[in-house]
Amino acid sequence: MQTRDMMVPLGQGMFVEVRRIRHQGQCEGGKKRPTLVFLHESLGSIALWRRFPERLAKATGCDALIYNRLGYGRSSDETLPRPYDYQEKEGELLLPRLLDELGIEEVVLIGHSDGGSIALIAAGALGDRAKALVTMAAHIYADHLTLDGIREMAVRYRETDIREKLQRYHGDRTDDLFNAWQTVWLDEGFQAFMDFGRWLAAIQCPSMIMQGQDDEYGMPEQVTDIVAGIGAKAEAVFLPDTGHSPHLEKPEQVLDLVCDFLLRELALNTENTC
Numbered sequence: 266m267q268t269r270d271m272m273v274p275l276g277q278g279m280f281v282e283v284r285r286i287r288h289q290g291q292c293e294g295g296k297k298r299p300t301l302v303f304l305h306e307s308l309g310s311i312a313l314w315r316r317f318p319e320r321l322a323k324a325t326g327c328d329a330l331i332y333n334r335l336g337y338g339r340s341s342d343e344t345l346p347r348p349y350d351y352q353e354k355e356g357e358l359l360l361p362r363l364l365d366e367l368g369i370e371e372v373v374l375i376g377h378s379d380g381g382s383i384a385l386i387a388a389g390a391l392g393d394r395a396k397a398l399v400t401m402a403a404h405i406y407a408d409h410l411t412l413d414g415i416r417e418m419a420v421r422y423r424e425t426d427i428r429e430k431l432q433r434y435h436g437d438r439t440d441d442l443f444n445a446w447q448t449v450w451l452d453e454g455f456q457a458f459m460d461f462g463r464w465l466a467a468i469q470c471p472s473m474i475m476q477g478q479d480d481e482y483g484m485p486e487q488v489t490d491i492v493a494g495i496g497a498k499a500e501a502v503f504l505p506d507t508g509h510s511p512h513l514e515k516p517e518q519v520l521d522l523v524c525d526f527l528l529r530e531l532a533l534n535t536e537n538t539c
Contacts, residue, residue: 266323272339273332275362282339283367284311286322286329298533299371299396301329302360304380304387306402306510307446310337310434317512317520324524325533327373332363336442337435347445349458352379356386356464364394373397373527377512378404378482379446382461385491389467397530398472399523401511402480404487405461405494407450414482414509419447465494471530472499473523477507477514 267287272280303318305311311331322329334355336343348354360383364372373396376384381403388395404411421427422443432439449455472495476488485503492499502522504511512519527533 266319268319273363273366275341275359275366279335279341280339281335281341281359281363282311282333282337283363284318284331285367286319286331288322288326288328297371298325298327299373299531300369301325301327302364302369302372302374303329303331304360304374304376304384305331305334305337306378306380308431308435308442309377309380312338312434315513317516320516320520321375321523324520325527327527327533330367330369330372335359336438336445343445345441345445347449349449349452349455351449352383353386356383357390360387361391364391370394371396373399373531375399375401375523376403377401378509385461385468386464388470388472389464392467393469395468395470397470397527398468399475399526400473400491401475401519402477402483402487402509403474403491404483405465405491406459406487407456408484408487410480410484411482412451415447415450461491462494465491468495468498470498471526473502473526474499475502475504475511475519475522477504477509477511479507480509482509 269285271283273283274280301322303314311333314331318329318331333340335341371394374384374388381400384398384400385403388398435442474488474491488501492501504515507514
């Protein structure tokens with residue numbers, strides 16, 4: 266596999282930082298596989314996915330795309346304060362624009378936390394371009410665990426070394442990103458604005474909706490309500506002894522679960538990799 270980091274224009278002077286993982290060689294027997302698209306959390310980045318994208322790409326034979334949203338990494342600045350509809354703009358407008366710019370047609374959307382919520386929107390917006398969907402700790406509303414967890418993290422940000430740890434990934438943007446995250450989620454107007462019903466109803470692809478049983482940022486109803494909104498194409502997965510970041514806390518288990526799901530639902534095999 267080959268890995269390439271690049272900057273991709275989105276128009277209006279905007280650029281996003283992208284990492285592409287691609288398999289060498291030509292497709293022999295069988296159609297081109299969809300590209301795995303990874304969507305990071307509110308305090309995440311390309312780097313914070315660690316080796317999970319590369320390992321899943323290798324296990325499934327699919328290419329992968331990981332990118333930093335506006336305001337993250339070397340991507341262009343985002344508009345602050347963060348608007349209530351920032352998730353919709355990302356999933357409905359910016360991500361499809363990025364895929365078009367890169368010539369990527371069929372995708373598997375894999376999102377964590379805020380990225381999981383964006384993946385739900387994108388799956389609905391992309392229609393049959395989205396061949397499968399995997400979310401980990403996605404939110405479709407702000408429940409009491411979400412809000413309590415954010416308030417607790419704000420205290421830790423002020424009183425512990427969390428800020429310094431995040432600066433390793435976000436540098437001078439750390440305070441802006443943290444404040445943008447906590448400010449919008451703790452805004453009662455944003456909480457009232459969130460409505461994922463039409464996006465869930467529009468999702469056509471097989472969907473794995475995953476959450477740790479000990480997730481400190483979301484009730485289990487987040488998962489069951491998402492699955493109910495999507496319908497028969499969706500399945501719920503709860504991981505015991507796991508918190509908010511299943512792919513980091515239980516990487517082997519999550520890798521096996523996601524790989525098995527994709528190989529089964531997309532009728533892939535590990536031979537004749539495209």
